[in-house]
Amino acid sequence: MGGEVTRMDLAEAFLAGGGELSRLILAHPWEATSLGAIAGWSPSLRTTVGLILRSPVPIVTLWGEDGIMIYNDAYSDFAGGRHPRLLGSKVREGWPEVADFNDNVMKVGLAGGTLSYQDQELTLHRSGVPEQVWMNLDYSPVIGESGRPEGIVAIVVETTAKVQAERRLRVTAEALARLNAELERRVEERTAERDRVWRNSRDLLAVLRADGVFRNVNPAWTEILGLAPAEVIGRSFHEFIWPEDAEATQGAVDKAATGHELTGFENRYRHKDGTPRWISWHTSAEGEEIFAYGRDITAEKERALALNEAEDRLRQAQKMEAVGQLTGGIAHDFNNLLTGIVGSLQMIQARIAQGRIGELDRYILAARGAADRAAALTHRLLAFSRRQTLDPRPVRINRLVTGMEDLIRRTVGPAIALEVVAAGGLWTTLVDANQLENALLNLCINARDAMPDGGQLTIETANRWFDVRTARNHDLQPGQYVSLCVTDTGVGMTPEVVARAFDPFFTTKPLGQGTGLGLSMIHGFARQSGGQARIYSEPGKGTMVCLYLPRHAGEELTEGEAAEPVSAPRAEHGETVLVVDDEPTVRMLVSEVLGELGYAAIEADDGAAGLQLLRSGRRIDLLVTDVGLPGGMNGRQLADAARELRPGLKVLFITGYAENAAIGHGHLAPGMQVMTKPFSVEAIATRIRAIIEER
CATH class of the missing domain: 3.40.50.2300 (Response regulator)
Structure with a gap:
């Protein structure tokens, strides 16, 4: 019994040192295969298996006509999810997806031939899904004791990563080659285009050194300045610049030489005939060179100068007309007021001389009333010129409107329905409350006059947040504002009337029924308070006038604090x-x-x-x-x-x-x-x- 165990151990000694596959081979039921029990394996099979088990390279033997598979640890890694089912299986059944390929291998190998493949592409299902792989494959026959091939040894080295990397490199190289070709083509096209532009451009093109010396100029210099390129190249810009512009141009050249791009820099160059030409320059720098593009704007400058002169004359005429209106209106109103004051004082003097002092109060009240109206007129004038002295305080406009509601109802009369739409959570604004009350009352009176047959008057407050675009449209800084809008359903205004509505002494009311200072005063007050006034109107559909006042972070003063x-x-x-x-x-x-x-x-x-x-x-x-x-x-x-x-x-x-x-x-x-x-x-x-x- 002991001798039999020893012979078995000797028979299986070829498996010693073969790693995990040695144990798996020893435990495999080989009796169920055409190879039979390990003890009965031929010396050539045992020797072959012993050799491949000790190899670090993936090797598999395909033994007998069925190509029974026996492999080493390295091959088990290659087999992936097929391991360990491949051990002892027929190669056609173990790798059914490449059965035809392996049939050819078996045919050639058992006939004593060898096969070698480099980067052979195959599709394997190692993990249950098709997988494209590349391998180096070497097949050699194993000669048995009979002198004939009994099996095949296959060395399998997967090269998938290498092949894919080479393909990526090849694709990249091809793409780079195409890109280089395209870049070369574009460079050639751009060079040709640049040369064409250089020759045909009607604008000044120049290349200068950092010290302002021209290295090259295009033919347009002859057309615009009467200078041939040969007369300019190699000379400093100082020789051609208009003297008054030399200092500013030197600063611009110094700035351009440090890499700053100039956009729309204007100066004058001297034409060969001695006259100035206005040029608008754009520059870019590259290395030691400055590239400059100049557009002749002489005609534009001359037109702009003529236009400015015409506008100045028009503005002066408008100023004189406005001054005439202003002085005429002031003289008319103050003459009336002074008549009341002077006349009352004269009557007081006369009554005192007559001893009739009991009648003085009526004249004192008349003089005082005229003086108060004169003061109100000066306040209106200062408001329209935005130069009145304001007493700004934190105010909640909703409370101010509520306090004036009864006064406004009595002022506009029963034929006009008044609605107040007060926004909840209205922000505080910093404003002169008395002036704001006057402005609101004036707007309501204007609305009443625009609705002679009655109508709807709406006073509405709201919080407004103006972004950059909206603020620009309202001539305001971006930010948060409180709006107070008065809307009527009256006759409305044409765009021409809206455009002049804030002008001093402009009025659409009949002679004697309006000074033309109301809206100008409101506009001046709003601007002086850091806000804006806007009119939205359409003939026959009514008018809305809105005051936009900046939000104030503080709280409204209480009645006791403000008193x-x-x-x-x-x-x-x-x-x-x-x-x-x-x-x-x-x-x-x-x-x-x-x-x-x-x-x-x-x-x-x-x-x-x-x-x-x-x-x-x-x-x-x-x-x-x-x-x-x-x-x-x-x-x-x-x-x-x-x-x-x-x-x-x-x-x-x-x-x-x-x-x-x-x-x-x-x-x-x-x-x-x-x-x-x-x-x-x-x-x-x-x-x-x-x-x-x-x-």
Whole structure:
């Protein structure tokens, strides 16, 4: 029994050291194949199997007429999902998709022939799906003890990756070859086109060195400047440039030489006949060279100059016409108002002389009313010129509209239906609330006049967000705005009327029923507030006027915060006020008010005199100064100098003209306030008491 085991071990010794396939071969039921049990294998088969098991190269034996497959570990990797089913199978059944190919291999090999294939393409199903592969295949017969071939040894080296890489490289190489050919063709075409353009272009073409010396110019230089290329090449542009443009052109050449492209740079070159020619240049740089393209714009410049001169003459004529309208309108209105004021004062004087003082009130009221209307007219003029002094505060327009609704209903009358469409969550805007109320009331009155037979009046608010394009169409900066729109169903306007509606003194109302300042005042107020006014109208279909005002990040002031300070007691501690104004009447009135309140008043008629008093040791608790002062120092400059000398000094600016720039466009330091002339005695008295008593 022991001897039999030893013989079996010796019979299977050829499998030793063969890796995983040795174990699989040993465990395989070979009795079920034509090879029979391992113990009965021929010496040539055992030797062949022993050799292939120890090879690192994929090798398979196809033994006998059926081509029974026995292979090594390396071949099992090649077999993929077919392993280990291939072991012991007939080659035709193991690889049915290439059965015809293997039939030929068996036929040649068992006849004693050899076969060799390089990068043989086959389609295998190693993982259950068709797969295109390439292999190097070498087939050799194995001669048995009988001297005849008993099997075949096949060395299989897969070259799929190599073949695919070579094909990709070949495709890439072919594509590169085609691309190179195409590039060469295009270069040739572009060179030919460039030469054609160079010769035939009617514009100036030039190549310059970085120092401004021409290396080449095209024939157009002769047509445009009367210069043959030979007269230009090798010479600096300074020899041809118009003298006044030499410095700017040198800067442009220096910039172009550093790689900056010039677009639309204009200068003048001197024609050979001595006259100037305007040229618009575009440049690009490459290495040490500047490529320049110049278009003759002399005719355009001359036309533009003629057009500008004509436009200047037209604008001057329009200005003179507007000035005539303005002065005529002001003279007419102020003559009426002055008649009321002067006449009332004369009647007061006469009644005092007659001792009839009981009748003075009616004349005082008449003079006061005319003066108030004159003040309103000046405010309108300043608004249309965008130079009024505004008192901007954070305002919620919905609340303002609600507060005016009853007034508007009474103003437009019962024949007109009023609807208010207030947007929810309306943003706050920074605006002079009184001026906005006046603007809204004016728009509603205009709407009423446009609907003599009655109609629908709608007041609508909304939040608006303007992108770059929309803002440009509205002549505004991009951003967030609050809109207040007044829409009527009245007669509407033609495009020509809409185009002039904001012009001063332009009106479509009958003579005596409109000054033509209403819409211009509204437009000026909107622009001065950082917004815009727009009219949308169509004849017979009504009109919509919209105010667009910038959104303000702050909250609306409460009623208590916005209110005027309460009246303070009279002066009790010898407070002193410096009054600086070049108008003696104003100084007299303010000083009288101060005296009534118990304050001491010091007067100065210009900034220099006021500054001299400030430098003295006299007590000064408040500076009241006009903004527009003679002598080279305005009121704001005086106030700043005063605070250098007396830090924290309180200041009240009074102005009859809107020097907004002088007082900081509403950006006043703490302790500074502004009042607009004309003002009532009661108003300035209240303001002076409040400022001095303010802590």
